[in-house]
Amino acid sequence: xxxxxxxxxxxxxxxxxxxxxxxxxxxLDVDVDVxxxxxxxxxxxxDIDLDFAAGEFAALLDSSCTSEDCSSAITATESGSIxxxxxxxxxxxxxxxxxxxxxxxxxxxxxxxxxxxxxxNASVADxxxxxxVSNLDISPASGTPSMSATAGDVSFDVDLxxxxxxxxxxxxxxxxxxxxx
Amino acid sequence: xxxxxKKPGLMCSAFFVLSAxxxxxxxxxxxxxxxxxxxxxxxxxxxxxxxxxxxxxxxxGSQSSLIINGNVDLNIESxxxxxxxxxxxKQTEFVWQVDVYFEGxxxxxxxxxxxxxxxxxxxxxxxxxxxxCIDVTSVNRLNSQRQVLTFWGFRVGIRxxxxxxxxxxxxxxxxxxVYNGNLQVELFRGSDPNGGDRRNLTCNN
Numbered sequence: 001x002x003x004x005x006x007x008x009x010x011x012x013x014x015x016x017x018x019x020x021x022x023x024x025x026x027x028l029d030v031d032v033d034v035x036x037x038x039x040x041x042x043x044x045x046x047d048i049d050l051d052f053a054a055g056e057f058a059a060l061l062d063s064s065c066t067s068e069d070c071s072s073a074i075t076a077t078e079s080g081s082i083x084x085x086x087x088x089x090x091x092x093x094x095x096x097x098x099x100x101x102x103x104x105x106x107x108x109x110x111x112x113x114x115x116x117x118x119x120x121n122a123s124v125a126d127x128x129x130x131x132x133v134s135n136l137d138i139s140p141a142s143g144t145p146s147m148s149a150t151a152g153d154v155s156f157d158v159d160l161x162x163x164x165x166x167x168x169x170x171x172x173x174x175x176x177x178x179x180x181x
Numbered sequence: 182x183x184x185x186x187k188k189p190g191l192m193c194s195a196f197f198v199l200s201a202x203x204x205x206x207x208x209x210x211x212x213x214x215x216x217x218x219x220x221x222x223x224x225x226x227x228x229x230x231x232x233x234x235x236x237x238x239x240x241x242g243s244q245s246s247l248i249i250n251g252n253v254d255l256n257i258e259s260x261x262x263x264x265x266x267x268x269x270x271k272q273t274e275f276v277w278q279v280d281v282y283f284e285g286x287x288x289x290x291x292x293x294x295x296x297x298x299x300x301x302x303x304x305x306x307x308x309x310x311x312x313x314c315i316d317v318t319s320v321n322r323l324n325s326q327r328q329v330l331t332f333w334g335f336r337v338g339i340r341x342x343x344x345x346x347x348x349x350x351x352x353x354x355x356x357x358x359v360y361n362g363n364l365q366v367e368l369f370r371g372s373d374p375n376g377g378d379r380r381n382l383t384c385n386n
Contacts, residue, residue, distance in 0.1 A: 026368035026382035028215040030276045031361065032297075034307055034315060034349065035221045038357035041228045042237040043261050045244045053247040060251070107254040109244075111261055115227065116357025147227070147351045149261050180235060 038116030040145065040180035045109055060102040060160060062095075103135075105155040110138075110176050112152070114145030117180030124154055129172040132162035136174050145180065209285075213368060213384035214278040220347070226269045227351060238264060267352045272323055275342035277366050279382070280330060282338035290327070291341040292376040294367045295320040307362030313355040317362070319348040325374065 058065035064072045074094050080087040112120050124138040135157040143150055156172055164170055228236070240260050246253045279291045297305045297317045308314040323344040330338040354360070368384070371377030 026211075026213055026279075026384045028213055028277050028366040028368065029298075030215040030364040030366055031217040032273070032276075032307065032347075032364045033217075033219045034271070034360040034362065035219070036309075036315075036351070036354060036357050036360060037222065037224050037227075038234050039224045039227055040235045042235075043240055043257060043264070044237065045255060045257065046239040046241075047243040048255070049243055049245045050248050050253055051245075053249045056248055056250070103251050104248060105252045107252055108257045109255045111257045113228075113261075115351065115354055118355075146355055147267050147353075149258050151257050178235075178237075 036115055038114075038180075040112065040114040040117050040120065040178070042176065042178040043111045043113070043149070044176050048106065048109065050104070050106070060099050062099070100159070100161050102158045102160055103155060104158060105153055107153045108151040109154050110152050110178075111149040112143075112145050112178050113147055113149050114180050115147060117145055119143070120145045120150075120178050120180050122152060122176065122178045125175050125177070127173040127175045129156075129174065130162075130164040130170055132159040132164035132170055133157070133172045134159065136172075138176065208283060210282040210385050211383065212280045212282075212386045213382075214280075214386075215366065216274065216276050216278060216342075218273045218276050218364075220271045220273065222269055222271070222349070222351070227266050228264075240264070267350060268318070269349045269351060270346060271349060272346050273344050275326070275344050276364065277368070278340060278342045279368060279384075280338055280340045282330070284338070289370040289380075290372070290374050290377065291382065292325075292369050292371050292374070292379070293322075293343060294369070295345060296365045296367075298363045298365045307349070307360045309354075309356045309358055309360045313353070313360075315354050315360055315362075316350040316352070317347060318350050319346075320364075321346045321348075 052060075055065065055067045055070075058068050058070055062070070062072050064070075074091070076094070078089050078094075080089055110122075112122070114120060119142060121142045122138050122140065124136050126133070126136055129136075133156050135155075137155045139153045139155070140150075154174065154176065156174075158165075158170060224234070228238070240257070244255050246255060277293060281287075281289070281291070297307060297320070302308045302311060302314060305317045306314045307317060323346045325341065325343045328340045328342075329336055330340050368382045369376060370380040370382045
């Protein structure tokens with residue numbers, strides 16, 4: 001008897017609670033919200049060893065050179081007057097193609113990725129380079145960042161006449177700063 | 182004394198009259214619910230090292246290269262791939278629930294297909310604006326839970342709920358903040374937990 005009472009009451013209450021309504025196809029729409037943080041990340045190499053390719057350094061001194069030991073003929077006729085058995089042709093003034101500085105461009109040496117920033121600004125500052133290094137520059141100096149990496153270059157000039165080059169090694173130290181806004 | 186003996190009998194008669202009205206079998210019913218979800222992507226999810234909003238990451242190791250015509254290309258993008266996290270995997274709580282009542286000994290399983298409906302911005306996308314979207318590269322079942330529903334100790338139905346795992350590609354995301362997506366869930370009945378014969382399911386609510 002108790003069992004019957006319980007069953008009847010359960011059935012009755014359940015029917016009352018879950019009254020049938022109209023039906024529809026079983027497709028649900030779920031709102032999914034994803035919150036993304038603002039973040040800006042600068043990536044950079046901190047130890048870069050560079051060598052001039054064969055003939056590269058000589059070419060900086062004279063564009064006609066393609067090897068480190070090269071000869072460069074000055075083809076214009078040179079004339080002079082011998083005085084006391086000697087003549088001074090003053091070749092230095094004819095070495096117009098000789099370079100005294102070289103620009104080194106280290107491409108794709110830093111990169112920035114960002115979320116939530118419309119613009120980034122990049123700068124580079126010298127941080128103890130040898131005196132032969134000057135005119136540090138960074139490119140691009142600004143841009144629109146994204147989660148895809150935006151890569152950039154750092155360039156500087158090298159004074160080829162500097163005694164810093166006497167030991168065959170030139171050291172450039174710089175600091176890259178990128179800020180987002 | 183006579184009246185005292187009759188009272189229990191009258192009460193029993195009344196009870197059976199009332200009971201008869203409720204003895205019709207309860208109708209089968211299926212209630213389906215969407216359970217909205219909020220996920221957060223952390224800075225640790227998208228960058229090695231975590232920390233503040235603006236940070237630097239030194240790529241370890243020495244880079245050696247040759248200068249040609251005054252230029253040297255270090256191709257940093259190929260090295261960043263090892264540290265950058267444009268692909269993020271997130272797990273949800275239960276995103277849908279189906280309660281099936283009064284189907285007797287039916288042992289159907291409820292399964293679902295998923296599709297992000299990006300409206301006019303394209304499918305499988307979660308966007309904060311027309312120019313900033315997260316691409317949903319995969320939606321996978323994570324945890325499907327079946328639970329017997331009881332009422333006063335009696336089985337009255339089965340509740341099924343499921344959570345999912347999303348793989349999000351943030352490559353095309355630009356904005357921070359909240360991205361809104363619409364996950365369309367299509368529900369099926371089936372003979373086994375993997376979908377089985379995948380019959381159409383009809384919801385009553």
